[in-house]
Amino acid sequence: MSRLTTLGKLAVLLVIGGAIFIGVKILGNMGILGPRTTQESTIIEKVDLPDAPKNASTSVQPLALPSSTPANVSTPEIRWLHWAWNAQMGAILANGGAETTKGSIMASKNVNLKMTRQDDVSLMQAGLVKFAESYKSDPGTTEGAHFVTIMGDGAAAFLAGVNPQLEKLGDEYRAQIVYTLGRSLGEDKFMGPPAWKENPQAARGGVTTAVLRDGDWNIVIKWCSDNGIPVNADETTYDPEAMNFIAADSYIDASEKYINGYTEERDEVKKGQRTGKKVTVGVTGVTTWTPGDVMVAKKKGGLISIVSTKEYRSQMPCVLIGIKKWMEDNPRLVENLIEGMAIGGDQVKSYSPALKKAAQISAEIYNEETAEYWEKYYKGVTETDRKGLPVELGGSRVNNLADNAEIFGINPGSTNIVKIVYTTFGDIVQKLYPDLVPSYPVAEEVINTRFLKSVLSRAGSNIASADEAEFNADDNIRETVSKKSWAIEFASGSSEFTPSARAVMEQLFNDLVIASNLKVEVHGHTDNIGDPAANLSLSERRAFAIKTWLENKSANNFPEGRVSIFSHGASNPVASNDTPAGRAKNRRVEIIMGK
Structure with a gap:
């Protein structure tokens, strides 16, 4: 049985050509892991990421469901390789089938889209390279794939494997991220x-x-x-x-x-x-x-x-990756494709018949399971395991235009989540496996919002709202997901950040953005030097300074009610206050995330 999100996943396959970070199996495919020399275990100091806002379905009117009859579309065929992943249901509904059908959203946009399930990431990479090589000499080529979809947290490793091959044709042939179809929201789990x-x-x-x-x-x-x-x-x-x-x-x-x-x-x-x-x-x-x-x-x-990914809801956006040269040569086709996917996303979000139809088409395209299966695990469920424990299973969501404006940091008060995800996990793989992944393409080269911005400009304000996490300021954290001390430096006796603190704050910001479905508590602590009342007040001011900084940097990712502050002064030491080293450990900020 293949994966609900067969995210053969992004992964880290640096294949293609001589860069084979893959082997015979998925591990090989994911690849990168051969025996290594012994090294000290590593704490990844910061893992940074994000997500965004709730669909009110404003202005979304129900559309007729697509037929199963192939459409006669005049534009050239666009070929797309994808996993079996419920995050793509909006695009699947929009196309009506593996090939564009009559009455479908894509047919109305004059898009001729062919969808092919491909669970082998190395073959996805090969499909992009084959298309680019053929397109350079024959713009009408029927070889290879124009687009692939993978998980955003594996995009850096994926592109590190494929772009060196593509750039041999010229920088204009590199692969770029242009849209997010949806995201995992629970089904990927530890x-x-x-x-x-x-x-x-x-x-x-x-x-x-x-x-x-x-x-x-x-x-x-x-x-x-x-x-x-x-x-x-x-x-x-x-x-x-x-x-x-x-x-x-x-x-x-x-x-x-x-x-x-x-x-x-x-x-x-x-x-x-x-x-x-x-x-x-x-x-x-x-x-x-x-x-x-x-x-x-x-x-x-x-x-x-x-x-x-229910808690780390920003970690796995389903990113659409295409060849820059072809996209720039065919901007209106790319924009129509994005618009069709977005409209399909709104339909799946807003109407049960649309979700059921998308689930039915998914079962047909993936050639696996039933419509009921895909719908059930799209929504996510809690079931009892064999030993009587309740376990959360499944869970994905589709995106619309507003989600993408938020995720790519286009909206006021938003932040570029795609960039944060891309860079964060690229850095992690590079740090843990420097011999295998010595470098990866910088985000600015591979994230292209030109086409999305054009679609948004034409749509204006007449779009449904984005999904957003909601927080009640009166709710305390009942279930802690993580608790960690951060070395955020302040000027002596002050709540002003030192210059060195700014970099740490950026890391903290990204770290909290990925876990955008979790509440945040900021706990301020001091050593025991000075007046206890003054220390209590100082720890409160410092915690409040962090809260204010986060909210000012991105109001959308840190809405009212998400961040709470607590001041402890010197009451909760973690080390002896009798030594300078101990006092330094006690002057800390603890960040707790939970729900």
Whole structure:
């Protein structure tokens, strides 16, 4: 059974040509992981990202559902390779089928779109290269693919593999991100024992099976970063103080390794050094996507969702990537394609018959499961696993024009989430696997909002609103997802940031934006030097300064009610106040995220 979001995922495949970060299997496909020399486990200090606003469906009128009869469209065929992923339901509805049908939104826009499911990312890359090579000599080529869709958090690795090949044809042939069709909103998840959720530090020494460097693996890396847990990037050793990984060949293989009680023998390492001890390690956590999570729940159970894209709702936008030269040669076709996808997104968001029709077409295009299956896991459900534990399964959402204006940072008060996601996870892969991913294309070269802005300009204000997270200022965090101290420096005795604090604040901003579905608590602490009342007041002013800075930087991502402040003065030390080093640790800001 293939993945609900078969995000063979973005991943990190630096294939094509000589850059093969892939192997025979998805792990190979994702690839990047061969045995590595022992190194000290790494804490990814900051994992930065975002998301945006709630659909009111204003001005959305129901459209007639498409037929199943092929349309006769006069424009040249546009070929699109994609995974089986519910985030694409708006585009799928808009096309009416694998090829554009009569009565469809795409037919009304004079778009002739051919959709082909492709779960192998290396073949997606090859499709783009084949098209670009052929297009340079023959603008009417029928070879290769004009577009692909992958997860935004894998775009840096994907483009690092494909753009060097494309740029041999000329910089104008590089692949670029132009739109987001939707996003994962829960179905991609990190599953572990309930104890890990109750106390994240209990996950030290845990062993999670995953398709390495893929989007779901990113969820674990992000969560570990949020909780100050080191990551052991060497999947051949075991570090009892870090999160460790067992490489899986696919998301199904990851689930099966847990279900079947997979174990292996490894060398133990501490502080980057081998201890000489051999240990047997077994799978204690799984990161996967639907239906892999369903398999874990129904066949064995015992694991719950520690965190998912429901909380990290900005991490996995479904990005549309095309060849720059062809897009610039055919701007109106690209704009019509984007407009059609956006209209389809509004229909799926607003009307149940549209969602059901999109689910039916999905089952046909993906050649897998039923319409009821795709609709169910598009919405997301909570079911009881084999051991009686409630587990959240599935969950994706489609985007419209307003979502994209927000996600690309075009709206006032918004921030460029696509850029933050792209750069954040590009940096993570580069940091953990520098030999495999020494560099990746800069965001400014590969994010192109020209076509989206043109569509938005024509639409004006007559568009439905974006999805947005809503927060009640009176609600306290009932379930903590992460708790972490940040070294934000202030001028002595003041709530003014020092110059060095600005960079940390930028990192904090991005880190909180990715988790845009979570409330944020800012806790201010001081050492015990000085008057206790003055220290309490100072810790409050500093916490308030952080809150104000975040809200001023992006009101849309930090709406009223999302950020709360707490002042503790010197009442909660984490180290002795008898030494300068201890007092420095006590002068801190703790950020808690939860729901």
